[in-house]
Amino acid sequence: MDTLCITGGRVLHPDGRVREGDVVVDREAGTILGVGDDETVTEHVADASETLDATGGLVIPGLVNAHTHVSMTLLRGYADDKPLDAWLREDIWPAEAELTDDDVEVGAELGVLEMIRSGTTAFADMYFATDRVADVVDRAGVRARLGHGVVTVGKEESLAVADVEESLAVAAELDGAADGRVRTAFMPHSLTTVGEEHLREGIERANGAAVPVHLHANETREEVEPILEERGERPLEYADDLGALGEGTFLAHCVHVDDAEIDLLAETGTAAVHCPASNMKLASGMAPVQRMREAGLTIALGTDGAASNNDLDLFDEMRDAAMVGKLAADDASAVPAETVVEMATAGGADALGLPGGRIAEGEAADLAIVDLDAPHLTPVHDPVSHLAYAVRGSDVRHTVCDGRVLMRDREVLTMDAESVQARATEAASDLVSRVDDGS
Template identity: 45%
Template sequence: MQTELLIHANWMLPVDSRDSTLEHHSIAVDRGRIAAVLPRAEAETQIQAAQTVELPGHVLIPGLVNAHTHSPMTLLRGLADDLPLMTWLHEHIWPAEGRWVDTEFVADGTRLAALEMLRGGVTCFNDMYFYPEVTARVAAEAGMRVLAGMIVVDFPTRYAETADEYLHRGLELHDQYREHTLVRPAFAPHSPYAVSDAPLERVRTLADELEVPIHIHLHETRDEIQQSLRDHGQRPLARLDRMGMLGPQLVAIHMTQLEDAEIERLASTGSHVVHCPESNLKLASGFCPVARLLEAGVNVALGTDGAASNNDLDLLAEMRTAALLAKGVAGSASAVPATAALRMATLNGARALGLDDEIGSLEQGKAADIVALDLGSHSHQPLYNVCSQLVYTAASHRVSQVWVHGRQVIRDSHPLTLDEPGVIAAARDWQQRIRPAGESG
């Protein structure tokens, strides 16, 4: 077989139905897709490749899927730490966004986010922010997959004045990128408390027509539940259910406040949950009952949230936190084992975004979104279980190679599609502009 690329590594975690760990296997890549996964001895006799990459001491995994981000908010990283969610939003983040967010802000913030995520093995992200057409363009230029969120809120911003205008601009984005290899649109109504019934019903109708996901913050805090009961007479999930929004198209973010009947309803409708453990911890939002959701059959993916509330976009670190936190919340050391955490960060994320036929596992015919991590350092020795070592000890700086749709975007830990010094310089320039008067750092 003739292929463009052949990768040899010590181990492979394909995230298949058996949670396999493959030793001394190889991946053949051709025209952006995985042509074969086979033992190295067979690959050396059966595959003739234009390029061969040797990765001793490395493990290959599917590209990580960050299922919830606000990528331009990297430029607000650390701006207002250690505050409750609503204080953080209303008194700091939303005023800063009102003053500074424009196309330049979104472009520079997305480049910084893409650099951080690619260097950490994230090849696909699900984004919610203003000017999603800019995020889509920057991600595509970086060679990264993105679900560009067609943002909707009730209040006016620099991006749009009314819910109708948000929807109109979102539909323009959908038309522009509907056939793009790396960019897919998704509706992104911010939250039930920021979007009224009429726009939410319009989103549901359009999402059904266009067959795209609905990405929304939901059941994030106790205050959100109380506000919904006061203003609508029902909990937010019940309100969305009344409007017909639950189903495989719903990607519900955070979900820290859940009752047993709500978990059953999520499972029966095929709705997806995205767990953001580090952001939830930092904002004291609550604990998502991940083990109970998984036991009920709910697909749970993993997200970092924005860098303004995390404060990083490191999905490898998020995997470890998710696995550890789930054990504490469930009171069981066997809750969310390493294999489940890896699946949440890969195939479950792809499934939530409607991309599991394309990405999320290393299987023949899927897109070649591949990440290589070096497990040869002292911190990974001795190595008894590769998946456990990956989840509990690996860090983003161990990512050495990344391919997206067969194109190499990180080589030997260096970005190939982004100007790293230029990206950092732009971020520092924004720091000087945004920094409140009289502050230093």
């Protein structure tokens, strides 16, 4: 049998416990054959096709970045220190108007490289030139749920219709690409940037084709108030009325949600993607994560785009989620370490409807091996505490997705890191010159 064995480490189990043991992977099927130190595992280890050394390390599920705009890595540090609306309108949208499909591709390469380096094996992406992002996912070996973001406000009717059509077409065409590692969704940008008729039409057709829906929801107060004023209902009541809530739908942010909206998410099986760094940087607000947990929601973590974070490191996101969760609840015991680890792993996989997120027999072999041999990780009283509060993305030593080693000893095998960084640097500087020329 064609196996990959990860030996000598400690393994994070789905129940949150950490135990010594090896992990045996069926490379062909891309699944986990066994975990621990029973006889079958020991036998496989003896004649493994490939081995990864995890001595002194921790084997965890590959992390899931459940909301990003991956190609925005090109705009990392381009515009900071502004609230969402001004930031999008004054800086980001004008720059995005100059983006070419080649830019989207190299930005995605840079983002995926950063994610593999920091132990992330799956992500959800809302952007454009989605076929180019799918190509990168294919070559790099990760998993993703991809979609074309729709904005209709301020657009001529024919262009608005075309945007909705493109999002639906992309979802139909790219689903199952990259040997099934690419899945898709219909992605209206938000309830205020897409008109009601376009939302209704697109969501109805997505539901009819069993295509999941992903959008930004209740991110800022400025997004909630107009809906309340115009419609006399809360945004998520409106979303429910549009048919947008249900299993398969995952909503980014959910910062300004009231208790009735949280109940609505729970009743409909809609998942929330918490993006704490972006919410703090744009001063959008503090999501009531502890209350969402108590309501039993599926909660995932997202970095959002690199321009509002400014990196794609899920370990930072776990720490931020725990910190801001405590502040928001005014309770230091709220959103504890094991909760944020669960959100970054199983919660993410469940929200996106993708395999992975749990290390157990039969699960997808999407894994990250964290090296704990570092001053900032010494001593190890509790490895789960370290994952939430002390580990950094650069502590990841190996990354595996779908049974394939994507990074071995901090060297990414599926991408040429030097070339990606050089091409991204050049594309970003050309982009900024075009924006400056145009303004």
